[in-house]
Amino acid sequence: MxxxxxxxxxxxxxxxxxxxxxxxxxxxxxxxxxxxxxxVIWRCARCRKTGTNYRCPNCGFEGP
Ligand SMILES: [Zn+2]
Ligand SMILES: [Zn+2]
Structure with missing residues (x-):
């Protein structure tokens, strides 16, 4: 089964x-x-390529 x-x-x-x-x-x-x-910040291949900003849900840090 x-x-x-x-x-x-x-x-x-x-x-x-x-x-x-x-x-x-x-x-x-x-x-x-x-x-x-x-x-742990994850970035997909597309966001790496385009340089999309990420934002940490814990401390609010933003970066490219
Ligand atoms: Zn992405
Ligand atoms: Zn953080």
Whole structure:
């Protein structure tokens, strides 16, 4: 008996800039917030390319 929800057990990271789930093949990037160091910022390949700003939900730091 197969479980239809098994494939969704691994949650995709959400791009902090555009809120789009990052598909692993897109090679999104992640890094800790440079200000508070608590929040992991995710950026999808598109936002990296266009330089979309992100905003830390913890301390409100904004950066390119
Ligand atoms: Zn994005
Ligand atoms: Zn922060």
């Amino acid at each position: 197969s479980r239809p929800d098994a494939a969704q057990e691994v949650a995709l990271p959400i791009c902090t800039s555009c809120r789009t789930p990052i598909i692993l093949v897109e090679k999104g990037t992640k890094f800790l917030c440079p200000k508070c160091g608590v929040i």
